[in-house]
Amino acid sequence: MPLPVLDVKNLVLWYRTRKGPVHAVDDISFALEAGQTIALVGESGSGKTSTANSILRLLPKNVLRYEGEVVFDGQDVMEFDNEEFRKVVRWRGISMVFQGAMNALNPTTRVGSQVAEPLIVHYDIDRREAADQAIEALGKVGLSGDIARRYPHELSGGMKQRVVIAMSLILKPKVVILDEPTSALDVMTQTNIINLLKDLKNTEHLSYIFITHDLGLASELADLVGIVYAGQLVEVGPAEGVFVRPKHPYTGKLLASVPRLRSEAAPDFIPGVPPDLTDPPPGCRFHLRCPVSFEKCGWSAPEFIEQVKLLQISEETKDKVPAIEAMKAKDTQTLLIKPVANGTIAEFAQRLTSFIAQDQETYRFLKSVESVQSKAKVVEVKLHEAMPPPLIGADWRASCWLLEAGGS
Amino acid sequence: MRTKSGIAAGAMLGFLILLAVFVPILAPYNVVQAWNDPGAWTNNPKLAAPEWSEIFSGKHLPRTILLASNGEPGGFDKVRISFNVSGQTYTIVVLRKSFSFQFDTFPSEIKLFMTAVFGNATGTQIRVFWDRPDGQEIHLFDGNPSVRAPYENTYSLTGPSFKDPSYAVYSSVRDWLIAKNVTNQTEWASLYPTSGGIYQNPPQTQTMLMGRLNRTILDPETAEVLKGNYSFRIEFSGFTPTDDANARAVVYGTVFGLAGTDYEGRDLLVALLWGAPVALAFGVAGALASVLIQTILGAISGWYGGFIDEFVQRTADFYLIIPTLPILILLGILYHLGILLILFVLVVFGVVGATTKVVRSIVLQVKEEQFIEAARSYGASRSRILFRYILPRVMPYTFALIALTVPAFIFLEASLSFLGLGDPSLPTWGHILGDAYTQGALFASRAYPTGLWWWVFFPAAGIIFTTVAFALLGYAFDKVLNPRLREQ
Secondary structure, three states, X not given: OOOXXXXXXXXXXXXXXXXXXXXXXXXXEXXXXXXXXXXXXXXXXXXXXXXXXXXXXXXXXXXXXXXEEEEEOOEEHHHOOHHHHHHHOEXXXXXXXXXXXXXXXXXXXXXXXXXXXXXXXXXXXXXXXXXXXXXXXXXXXXXXXHHHHOOHHHOOHHHHHHHHHHXXXXXXXXXXXXXXXXXXXXXXXXXXXXXXXXXXXXXXXXXXXXXXXXXXXHHHHOOEEEEEEOOEEEEEEEHHXXXXXXXOHHHHHHHHOOOOOOOOOOOOOOOOOOOOOOOXXXXXXXXOOOOOOOHHXXXXXHHHHHHHHHHHHXXXXXXXXXXXXXXXXXXXXXXXXXXXXXXXXXXXXXXXXXXXXXXXXXXXXXXXXXXXXXXXXXXXXXXXXXXXXXXXXXXXEEXXXXXXXXXX | OOOHHHHHHHHHHHHHHHHHHHHHHHOOHHHHHHHHOHHHHOOOOOOOEOHHHHHHHOOOOOOOEEEEOOOOOOOOEEEEEEEEEOOEEEEEEEEEEEEEEOOOOOOOEEEEEEEEEOOOOOOOEXXXXXXXXXXXXXXXXXXXXXXXXXOOEEEEOOOOXXXXXXXXXXXXXXXXXXXXXXXXXXXXXXXXXXXXXXXXXXXXXXXXXHEOOOHHHHOOXXXXXXXXXXXXXXXXXXXXXXXXXXXEEEEEOOEOOOOOEOOOOOEHHHHHHHHHHHHHHHHHXXXXXXXXXXXXXXXXXXXXXXXXXXXXXXXXXXXXXXXXXXXXXXXXXXHXXXXXXXXXXXXXXXXXXXXXXXXXXXXXXXXXXXXXXXXXXXXXXXXXXXXXXXXXXXXXXXXXXXXXXXXXXXHHHHHHHXXXXXXXXXXXXXXXXXXXXXOOOOOOOOOOOOOOHHHHHHHHHHHHHHHHHHHHHHHHXXXXXXXXXXXX
C-alpha cells in the first residue's frame, strides 16, 4: 500500500462562542493516496468546511482547541510554525478552491494578477514572468490569455470558477481542497467544471478533497467518500461501496433523500434538525434522529425527559403516556419520575413498564431504558450507558453500534 | 463623472485651478507681502466700490487721478532756480500740473505728498495754489515741510483733521467764498459751527474746490461738479543750493478696480485672487492628509483588530470629543500660528476621527469576504492583504470623502481668519471677511447707503464657490459609488 499523500488523524477544531465551545471538527481521521479523491459529504453546518480550513490552518480568532495530526508528504505539518507552514503547505502543497468562487476574486485586481498573486507572494518572481505563468495556468483551465486583462465582474460564473481553479493550480500543489466548487453554478456549467476537474486530476496528478452536499457530484468525482455528521466522520469508504450499500443509517437516509427520476418512491427525509454543536448529544450523535436506534446508542436522561414531554403534548400520543406530575434527571443516565397521586408507586411503575414494552418500536428512545425501580414517592428509571460508537471496519469504516452486532 | 453635478464640479474646479495657476503671474507674491504695509496703498482710494458698480448709479463715477513728479506718468512740470543775493542762496522750485476732471461726482479725497530737501534754516516754505476751470485761483495754504526726503510730507486737502493743512484750506475756501459773495461770515458760522477748535460738521472741501461757484456749493448734497481742467501749482522756497522739492498728488476716486478697496485702500482683487490658491491648497492638503491618515488607521484598526483596534478606536473617541476649533483659537491667541502650522495642527487633531470609524466598519465587512480568506490561504502576508486587497476597496469611498472634507477645512481656515487668529501675513478670504466685520462693513452710512457690500460679497462668494465645487465633486463621486442614487 503506497504512502498516503495526506493522512489526517484525530483532527479536532473547537470554536469558542458565548454559548460554549462549538465542536466543529471533532476527531476526524482519513487518509488520501496520491491521485485519489475523497468526497466529504454532509449537511450544512456539519463541519465539512471547518475540516478543510483546519487542514489549511485557516483559523478564525475564536479557536478553542486545534489539535490532531495532519501528515502531508510524510511530515506532520501540525508541528510546523506559521512561517514554515506558509512556505511548505499553503498553496505549494495544498491549495483550495473556495466555496462561492464568485466572491473569491479580488474585485479590484485584474484576473491575470489575481492568478499570479500566489506566485508573487511565494516566490520573488519577476512580474512579467508571473503574468506569463498566469496565462499558462488560465490556458490549462480552458480560458484564453486575454482574460488576464479583465476584471472579475466582467466574467461569467463558470469563467470565474475556472479562474479560481487556475489560481489554485498555479503553484503546482499535490492536494487541492475543493470547497463546494460548483454550488452556485447552473447544471451545465457544473458538469463542465467537474469534467475539467477530472481532466486536471489526471494531467496534473492531483489529489482532491471534494467538499459537497451534492451526492450526485460526489459520486461523479470521488474515489473515497466520507460522510460527515455533527463534526464527525460517521462513515468513510470507497465510493462504489458507500453509495450502493451504506453501512451507517445516516448515510442511508442521506442517499434516500436524493430525488430519483425513475423511482416511484418519494424522496425520504430525516426528521428533526442537526444537533447543536455546542452541546453534541452523547453516544452516537445521530441517535436522536436515527430510525434504527437501540439500547446502546446513548440516550441521556435530559433527552429522555424531552422526548417524553413531546409525547405528552402530542394529541395522538398523550393518552398513551402514564400520567406524570414531574420528571427530573438525577444524573446523565438516571431520571426520577413522580406520578400524579392516583394509586401506588408500584402500580405506576407497572404502567410505565408496560408502556415502554409496548411502544419501544415506535418511540425508539424507550429502548434505552435499562430498569424501572419503585422508590418511596418516585419511580427511578435507569438508562443504558452512553458510549460513542467507534469507527468499525478497515478500508470501509462506519461508526454505528449496529455494525458491532454484525448487522447493518 | 458624466453626471450634471460632476460636470459642474469639473468646470468650477477647473476655473479655480486655472486661477491658482495664473494668480502668481498676475499678482506676484510681493503684492501679498505689501498687503500689510499701509504705505504701499496710498495711491488707492479707501473704501471704494468696484468700478463697474457705476452702472447701477447711472453716473460716471470718479476714478483716481495720480499726479507725480520724478518721471512717473502724469508728472508735474518742474522749474528749479537757485540764485545768490548778497551771500544768501535762494532756491525756488515751481511745480505745476493740470489734469482733466470729467466725472459726475466729487472725488473722495485729495492729497498732496511732498518730498523736500532743505537745509537747517527756518523759513523753508511751500505755497500751494489751486486753479479751477472757471479761471478762479485759490491759494490753498502755506506750509513748512517738516520731514526731509526720502520721507514724504502728507497734506490732506479735504480731510477734517485739525493737525494738517486742511485747516488752512478750510479758511482759504471760506475766505474765497465770502470774497465771491457766495456766503457771509454769519451764514458760514451757522453752517459749520466750531466747538473747541475742532469742526463739528466739517465742510467737504472737495465739493467747494471742484463745485460750480454759486449758492449750491455750500451744501455737499446739492453741489454740482465743475468739469474741466484743474491744476496744482506748488512754490517751494529754500535757502541752500541743494534744496529741492518733488510732489505727488492724488485725486482719489470713489470707485476702484474690479473688486473695490478696503479701509486701507488695498485692492480687494488681490486678496480675492490670492484667496483661491490659498484656500485650494489649504483645503486639499488638509483633507488629503487627514482623510488618508484616518483611512489607513481605520483600515489597520479593522484589519488587525485586538489591542490595535481598541487603541485606535478609543483614541478616535477621544479625538472626536476634543473641540478642535476652541483649541485652535487658544493656540492662535498664544502663538500666532502661520498657515502651515494651522494646517499641521488641524491634521494632528484629525489623524483619527469619524472616518477612522467608518472605514473600520467597511473593513470589518470586507475582511469577511471570500477573497480575503483566499489570500490568507495562499499565504499573503497581513500587510499585503491590507494594502493590496482591503485599501483598494475602501479608496473610492475615501475619494468622495476627501472631496466632501475640503470645504470643512476651507471653512475652518476662514473661521480662524475671521476671528483674527489666522495667518496674519496672508490676505485669505476669511481674513478679508474678518477685516470687513471689525470695520463694520455692512452698516449703512450717509456716505455708503448700501454699506460696503463689495468688501463682504466677494470673499464670501469665493468661499461659497469653492465649497460648492468640492461638494458637487463629492456628490458626483457618491453617485459613482452608489449607482442607485443615479436613478433619482
